[in-house]
Amino acid sequence: MACPRHYRLGSGTALVLLAGILTPAAHAAELVVNGGFEQNAGAGSMGFSGWQAMSQLGSQGGFYAQQGSQSALTPVAVAAPPQGVFAAMSDQPGPGAHALYQDIAIPSGKSATLSVQVYLQNAAAPSAAPATLDFLTVPNQQARIDIMDPAAPWNDVGAGVLANVFQWSGGATSGGYQSIQRDVTAYAGRTIRLRLAEVDNRQSLFFGVDAVSVISSDVTPPASVGADRQGNTVTLTFPPVASTPTETVTGYQAQCVPAGGGDTITATGTQSPIAVSGLVPGVAYTCTVAAQTSVGSGPGSPPVTVPGSPAAAAAPIPAWSLLSTLLASFLVLGGVGLGARRRAVRVLRR
Template sequence: MSNSILRGALGLLLAVLHATATAAPTLTNGGFESGLAGWTVADQAGGDGTFFIQSGTQTPLSDPAFPVAVPAPPEGSNAAMTDAFGPGAHLLYQDFVASPGVAVLNFDLFILNGGGEFESPDSLLFDLTDIVGENTQNQQIRVDILLVSALLDPFSVDPSDVLANLFITLPGDVPPDGYTTITHDLTSLMGSHAGQTLRLRFAETDNLGPLNLGVDNVRFDDRNTVPEPATLLLAAAALAALAGTLRRR
């Protein structure tokens, strides 16, 4: 066997091993089939409501006499959804360790805005009462990736904490019908922060009227975690060729 063939076999083997080792980050219970296990919920003090598990086709706090209809969860039996009887600010988040490799984040969002419009000030707090007693309108939904190491306030939107904003409602936006799949290629971000603890955060704030945020099917798609069968066969051939060369030498 020539040196060039030997080098090729070694290169193929290293490529397969690299593909296996550089898996995307892992999220726990992204379909909420185990309730809210693996996720953390935070609510601003003084507000009403929180994140609930939603199943079926009604909001979690629907009055049976006056049900509020929503779509069924798009994946499995459960989704996470905010609901309340008054203003509030609610977070659903999960921390994970960034790793190099292909990392495509997908999640399904549902939005039902009973407040009539969106307002998105640079804050996630529902109570922004100023010194003259006027409260800033805040009716928004955000999805962010945050750096955990220096994070003091889970509701922070400071640029030093937020590495990437993945979704935000803005004035004039019209919520889409049903659940919508949002996709972001975070390969570069994961590579530049490999080994660091990051946070995926879903946030909902409302002080104009009811605002329901549904979340489901949250996952990192990783094309590198398990090599394709054809790649494994090539790697096996490379290993066999390499072993034969070593025996002859």
């Protein structure tokens, strides 16, 4: 009976195999857990996987799992989530201060880009943003997104805030979800806290947040995007993104989000430009472009706003049609003048 063969690996081969096992594969990675708020306890609930919820003592309401085009607690029409089924949206029967936060570790030696979709609807005409999240300070009607030191108190607005990403303190509504983007590569090698916060003590404040993402990658985002809309199609132009030793750029994906909420439209291509079709007439969109690499998707470009398609211009009158119109007018007027002269002659003959 043949005996099984045993292979003896040299030390060099063993080290190569061990290095292959222990060295993590370089890849573009999503660093936010449950950034779309789809993992929750159900519509109208206040719990989101991966997120810590905080409220000031005595506050009413909070951030709820909102779906469709109505707020979770108060029967008010709001914009639908721009991505997936749910968004996190503040709602309240009375004054309060609320926050959702998540700690995010940014890997060393990689680029990282934060992107988020936000919506505001304010039931109170007046608003104010004092340097505090205390709802007992009157007036205080504001919403903000901050990058924070994880050691800072959840409601800090001072030294614990490393960077303010978004600050709202006025206006009745944002007119739909808007895209916000921030380069967070400066925090590579450390853990940051991403905080979503709102305060209301005037009337209801509906602060919707969705599609929260921090993409870490070896490639950079497209530096800028140009947009040219013709009807239901927008053509996006952008500079190329260079490949890196660990990630090869294989193409690009463009996505456009309607300003009032709704389905995201995507298109792909191997280079600039990329045409995105299926836009709804009269609806504005926010569009971004991201490189697709051999190991995943890179960070998105700075967003570009695409206005609603303009009304169709009146068709110019062809030259022959204009000439015919003028000739007909001349003949009519000439006929009227000739008839008048004939009547005058008959009167004189009498």
